[in-house]
Structures are given as C-alpha cells and as structure tokens.
Amino acid sequence: MEKITWRSLFKTGVVLLTVFTLAACNAFPSFLEALPFVKSSEPSPNLQEATPVAQKNIPTPTAVAPGASGVLAAYEGTLEQVYQKVNPSVVSIRVVSQVSAVPQSFPDFPFFFDPFGNLPDTPQIQEGQGSGFVWDKEGHIVTNNHVVEGADKIEVTFSDGYVVPAELIGTDPYTDLAVIKVDVSADRLVPVTLADSSQVQVGQLAIAIGNPFGLSNTMTVGIVSATGRTLPAGETRYSIPEVIQTDAPINPGNSGGVLVDAQGNVMGVTAAIESTTRSNAGIGFVIPSIIVRKVVPSLIANGKYEHAWLGITGTSLTPAVAKAMKLDEEQRGALIIEVAKDSPADKAGLRGSTEEVKLDGSTAMVGGDVIVAINGEPTQTIEDVIAYLATKTNVGDQVNITILRDGKEKTVSVTLEARPSSKQTASATSGQVYLGISGVVLDEALVEGLNLPKDTTGILIQRVQADSPADKAGLRGGTRPVSINGRMVLAGGDVILAIDDQAITSLKDLQDVLAQHSPGDVVNVTILRNGRERTVEVTLEARP
Structure with a gap:
C-alpha cells in the first residue's frame, strides 16, 4: 500500500x-x-548461573x-x-x-515542464x-x-x-x-x-x-x-x-x-x-x-x-434527518438518496430523496424511502444494507426489502442483478449529460477534519470514472481514506465549488446545473485543489 x-x-x-x-x-x-x-516457565538445564557482581546504591527492582x-x-x-x-x-x-513518466518536482504545477500541459510519455x-x-x-x-x-x-x-x-x-x-x-x-x-x-x-x-x-x-x-x-x-x-x-x-x-x-x-x-x-x-x-x-x-x-447490485446510494438516518421527514427521532434505517436508472431498485419502484433541507448549516436530501429491514433482518444504517448485500446475497436472488414511505411501512420485492462495470455507471449524472464523478457534500465536520478553509462549501470528489468528462479534464478523486466523526471519506480530491459561476453546495445544485446542458457543451468548473482555486474546462458528454 x-x-x-x-x-x-x-x-x-x-x-x-x-x-x-x-x-x-x-x-x-x-x-x-x-x-x-x-510455554514452560521452567528454567533450561543448559543455562549457567551468572556470577554475582558487587554493586552499590542500586535500587531494589520491583518484584x-x-x-x-x-x-x-x-x-x-x-x-x-x-x-x-x-x-x-x-x-x-x-x-x-x-x-x-510523471514529473516529481513542483507537484502544485502539473504543467511546469510544458506550458501546453503535455506530460512526457517516455x-x-x-x-x-x-x-x-x-x-x-x-x-x-x-x-x-x-x-x-x-x-x-x-x-x-x-x-x-x-x-x-x-x-x-x-x-x-x-x-x-x-x-x-x-x-x-x-x-x-x-x-x-x-x-x-x-x-x-x-x-x-x-x-x-x-x-x-x-x-x-x-x-x-x-x-x-x-x-x-x-x-x-x-x-x-x-x-x-x-x-x-x-x-x-x-x-x-x-x-x-x-x-x-x-x-x-x-x-x-x-x-x-x-x-x-x-x-x-x-x-x-x-x-x-x-x-x-x-x-x-x-x-x-x-x-x-459478480457482486449483487441493488442500485441505490444512501445514508444512515440520523435524528435530525428523521425529524425533518416527520419521523420518530429514534427511528433508524438507511435513507435512499438516489436510485440508479433501470437498476433493480428502480424496477421495483424504490424512491430516492427529492427534497432539500438545511441541517446544522449543511444541505441534506430527504424524502426518500427508508430501508429498515432486508428479508426480515433489521438494517439500522446504510452500512448494514451494504454488508447484507455483500455477505448474504448473490446475483439473481430475490430479496424482500422493508421500507418506510411517507411514514408507513411496506415491503417491496427486488430481484438483484450483477453490478455493472464502472464504464456502465456514472454517479453524478442528470438528464442527457454526465460529469462522471462521485462525491460527498461538505459540511462543517468535513471542512474542519480535512483542514479546508473555513466556510468552504461544495462537493468533495471521491471517485472519478475512467474515460469520463471529469477524467479527461483532469479532475481528481480522493486518494486516502480518513475517518471524520466516525465517517469514512476519501481525502485529497478536488472540491467542486462552482460551475459557470453557479455555486455548487449540494448534489441537487450539481444536478440542476447539468440539466441545463447538452452533450458537447463546455463548462467551467471551479475547484479547490491543494488549497488553491482554479478553473478547469470540462466538455460534457451523453451519459452512458
């Protein structure tokens, strides 16, 4: 590693x-x-007794x-x-x-050796x-x-x-x-x-x-x-x-x-x-x-x-989010944030979050289905859902997912499929175009834990999909996992601050901006990288 x-x-x-x-x-x-x-504590018969040496004023060892x-x-x-x-x-x-070959000097200036940004390919x-x-x-x-x-x-x-x-x-x-x-x-x-x-x-x-x-x-x-x-x-x-x-x-x-x-x-x-x-x-x-x-x-x-695939992104339900959804604050489960198009979850009618709220100064998406059990086994966190799918299911299995929707419990049957390859999926997609990144919305804890400038808002890029518009433009994902307030994130990636001067403070902001564009459009993405703001041109493509 x-x-x-x-x-x-x-x-x-x-x-x-x-x-x-x-x-x-x-x-x-x-x-x-x-x-x-x-191991026996008996002394070895081959050991010789040491000859005592007279010493003075040496403290007696603790017994x-x-x-x-x-x-x-x-x-x-x-x-x-x-x-x-x-x-x-x-x-x-x-x-x-x-x-x-990649230049090792001047890491903050990737184009130092070539003003046109061409790195040596030897x-x-x-x-x-x-x-x-x-x-x-x-x-x-x-x-x-x-x-x-x-x-x-x-x-x-x-x-x-x-x-x-x-x-x-x-x-x-x-x-x-x-x-x-x-x-x-x-x-x-x-x-x-x-x-x-x-x-x-x-x-x-x-x-x-x-x-x-x-x-x-x-x-x-x-x-x-x-x-x-x-x-x-x-x-x-x-x-x-x-x-x-x-x-x-x-x-x-x-x-x-x-x-x-x-x-x-x-x-x-x-x-x-x-x-x-x-x-x-x-x-x-x-x-x-x-x-x-x-x-x-x-x-x-x-x-x-082949991994069993449900086709959702989600988060663990917190008391604040539960309250915002008019649920009991002690309610636990996995809140669905987004449902991938044509995924098993989509085919079964599971719903993602569509409502944006402010919680403790941060933007959160709410309103989606809350997964509370799979095949009768309680799921109190999104990690429980991931663990169940990874360890107890296979491609083709039919699972019964118990959800809370509008405060009422219901069970939905879902047939799991094989997880699509990275070339078949893209996280940040909307409408006809996609960027090709997955990320997390910055909150106060992440800003402090990652030593970012105070009051920084935006989306911290976690992954960049290979051959995506983001990849071709040189956007960078995280490289090292860190735990911040018990939450694992990848640090070191670019932070998307704005697109065409429109501030990006939430996933919905990003989706709304992308929805305004068509394949081939060029957008200016303002990012924070190594503590410095810079603008990167990205040519959007049709989502795969």
Whole structure:
C-alpha cells in the first residue's frame, strides 16, 4: 500500500508487555486457559548461573507478582507457535510495472515542464512490494488487487527465500482482492486456515504477518480495535463492508498479508491504514475473511466476481434527518438518496430523496424511502444494507426489502442483478449529460477534519470514472481514506465549488446545473485543489 491506504502498507511493531500486579493475579488462570499454546516457565538445564557482581546504591527492582512469569511465558509461547504455523503460508510479492513518466518536482504545477500541459510519455519502470498468502495446494496465492494492479511482472518469495514468478489469475477491485498463481511443488505450499470473521470480537488478540517496507517474514501484534467498519473500495464508487480495525502495526508492504487470531487462523487480509505519515499510527483496516471466502473461489474459477447490485446510494438516518421527514427521532434505517436508472431498485419502484433541507448549516436530501429491514433482518444504517448485500446475497436472488414511505411501512420485492462495470455507471449524472464523478457534500465536520478553509462549501470528489468528462479534464478523486466523526471519506480530491459561476453546495445544485446542458457543451468548473482555486474546462458528454 502506498500513501495511507491502498498501496503497500505496514511496519514492525513492538509488543508491549504488561507487568502484572498482585491484585490482578486472580485473573490469570482463566487467561492461561484461553491461550492455545503455553510455554514452560521452567528454567533450561543448559543455562549457567551468572556470577554475582558487587554493586552499590542500586535500587531494589520491583518484584513481579507470583504467576506473572507464567502468563508472560504463555503469551510468548502463543506468539511463537502462531508464527511457526502461519509464516510458511505468507509470501512477499514484488511487482514490476511500466508507467508513463510523471514529473516529481513542483507537484502544485502539473504543467511546469510544458506550458501546453503535455506530460512526457517516455515509459519508466516502477517496482512495488506487497504481501500475500497461500490459498491451496494448486499454487493459488491471495493478495490485494492494488498490489498487483497493472503489473507487467510478478515475483513471489516464500518464507525460506525461494523465489518464483507468478501469473495473475483474477482480480476484484470492489473488494481489493486478487489471486495470483505459482508453479511449484505441492510440498512447498502451506495453505492458510480461515477464521470466521463474523465471530471476531473487539479486544481479542490480532497478529499481522507480512512484508512491511520489504522486511519479509515480519510479525506484529495488537488487538482487534473495532469491527463492522466500511472502507472505500479502491478506485470505485463502492465500499467494502464488515472491515476489521486493528492496532497491530501495519505499514507499507503489509498489503495482502494476513491478520490472524491466537490459533493462527486468518481473520482477514491487511489492506489499508489511516495515517498522516504513511506509516503505522495504530489504525489499520483488514478485509474480513467472510468476504475473502466468498470472493476468492470465483476469482480462481472465473477470473472475476459478480457482486449483487441493488442500485441505490444512501445514508444512515440520523435524528435530525428523521425529524425533518416527520419521523420518530429514534427511528433508524438507511435513507435512499438516489436510485440508479433501470437498476433493480428502480424496477421495483424504490424512491430516492427529492427534497432539500438545511441541517446544522449543511444541505441534506430527504424524502426518500427508508430501508429498515432486508428479508426480515433489521438494517439500522446504510452500512448494514451494504454488508447484507455483500455477505448474504448473490446475483439473481430475490430479496424482500422493508421500507418506510411517507411514514408507513411496506415491503417491496427486488430481484438483484450483477453490478455493472464502472464504464456502465456514472454517479453524478442528470438528464442527457454526465460529469462522471462521485462525491460527498461538505459540511462543517468535513471542512474542519480535512483542514479546508473555513466556510468552504461544495462537493468533495471521491471517485472519478475512467474515460469520463471529469477524467479527461483532469479532475481528481480522493486518494486516502480518513475517518471524520466516525465517517469514512476519501481525502485529497478536488472540491467542486462552482460551475459557470453557479455555486455548487449540494448534489441537487450539481444536478440542476447539468440539466441545463447538452452533450458537447463546455463548462467551467471551479475547484479547490491543494488549497488553491482554479478553473478547469470540462466538455460534457451523453451519459452512458
């Protein structure tokens, strides 16, 4: 993970060992019983007794509580056994790619070398490093999509130093997973064992093994910090649900490695971190095994994975939004903001939000259907909807969606379809033309959290669709996931402030402006980039 998210991640950490006090000794027996491997605390017969050395005025060391050494030995023994079990399954991955040369100097002046904005196209060789793990005895290895994306050459190094080339078998950018394959004898392949990530609990031991900063066979330790996080999926407009958060040190190079439990079973694939320094800050994100178990077999068999698609964008219902919709302020659910044309949701008659209101100084869209359950399972947030579709449905499934519409509950039957490719979809579209971006409306929390100028209003671009008008004009999407007040957004993208001098403060503003134009029209988009305002000409196209 690179930067702070999808490019090479992770670094060696220091295991913090607690000196237990006598008062805590009563808790030791149950802790010891929970550990699968216990290292004997008996002294080795080969150790020689040290010769005492006379010293003066040295304070007496604080006594370690009885039983503490046994707990420490058990803890160390667990880590040693986990490493011995899992390390042979983890590999280092080196990729070589041919890329166009991009000037590295003067990043705020992309046209510095050519007043006409033509960047040199002389190809350069770029190397990257990541991690992976053995999936089966046939030579399949799982890693992150962003580790091998665009690679011209892939090289795998096993834990014993054996190096072998690999070929790409399948990728899925929507879950940031990929499968490569090596041709080696079966006795060199040690497949991992998957844990059930749906049973992972906050506070349990979390052990990461990977290739941080190219330091192969590195193990770091922490705990599961949180579960049920949602992470933006690479360069797509979708999200990965049920992500595990850990404080086990993860750094660039750990991407594609494993996070295992105390039994050495894989809870998930290390994928991203949140940091301002591009190295461990105690917040790492892991693609859960429940997603890995579902996606990887399809990548091996078909080279791709088809995701069940509903065709909505939405947000979690808050007390303020519920009140604005004349609902009980304690009502929870997923408010539909937009319904994609000809999507399963559209065909089933689900409705998006059409009314614009001001809440705490920010603009919000309200009035759409509120999803409160799928197949009888409650959905209290938009993350619940994403997680249910990703983990419990398949293409072609018929689901019963319970909604609130105008304050009344009703159930709608929807037949899920395959998620269309990015070339078939565009987020910010209206009428005949489209821009080709997905974004979030800035509010006070985002402005403050992203260190934007005070009172900035507009739309923060999250993704730019490939080959769209926005892409061709050079508009930039976000590059690093950050959590602001518990909300995951991609930071670093352009902020759309205005189009043809019409201020853009909401999604409706953007839709209204686009609705005034036809394919071929050129609009001047005012953006905020790296703290500076600039205007970019965009030629609009017919929506795909």
